[in-house]
Amino acid sequence: MQPILFYGVPQGCSFGSIVALEWLGQPYRLCRVEMLEQPWNPLFERINPLYQTPALLLENGEFLSESLAILLNLAARSVDTPLGPRQGSDEFDALNQMLSYLVTDFFSAFNPLWLAYEKAELDEPQRELLRSLGAEQVVAGCRYLDRLLSERDWLLGQRRSLADAYLSGVGRWVDYHQLFDLRHDYPHLARHLARLANDPAARFAHAIEQGMTVEGAGGFLGHVGFQQLREGLCAA
DSSP states (O other): OHHHHHHHTTTOOOOHHHHHHHHHOOOOEEEETTSSSSSOOOOGGGTOOTTOEEEEOOSSSSSESSEEEHHHHHHHTTTTTTBBTTSHHHHHHHHHHHHIIIIIIIIITTTTHHHHHTTTTTHHHHHHHHHHHHHHHHHHHHHHHHHHSOOOOOBBBBOOHHHHHHHHHHTTHHHHHHHHHHHHOOOOHHHHHHHHHHHHHHHHHHHHHOOOOOOOOOEEEOOOOHHHHHHHHHHO
8 A cells, every 4th residue: 555645725734745755756645635624524533633634644554644744754765865864864853953943933933824814703903913923923934944045055955855845835825825025025035935836746736736637757646535545444
């Protein structure tokens, strides 16, 4: 059995895990989760009781959730390469540190913005307060990443890593929330995000999110649905 990634749309951070799988080039399948359709399929509780994506069904039938854990699992599948540096090496520590920053500080900076976007019961002053708080936190993250990328080609140096794959999904939220002109205020980060967006793996992930039938350059073997997985999930 190949691993199955459960990815969320629209605008899920699981986008980065799809990019990572494409870069890895090993066989995998996808299962689509429409995050705005409520309630979610009850079978998903057996995958992640927190009802969050991404999640990864491993070859041994176990489930792995949280982007950091999933990306480090993928890194271990490509040991001693830029995508999967050897654990205990300086390169592994740098990857772990950057991923930890991205999935905590940078990701959470957008939380107030998503609340303002999703909570219909908020009045306009509450919405504006959340947008102001979110923008302030996102600015701090963009400033940090822009400074890093002023001195290097990729987040960790001269070669791409799974940290860049994750950023390809979360970094696009700046434009999605229309916070500011990224090209004017943070040109190095804007350049990097544009480069990532034009990567074949990111174009593939975008097409997948749009529901298009597309072939990847990696090991994508197609989608599976919850009904196809029902027997195994109910037995779990």
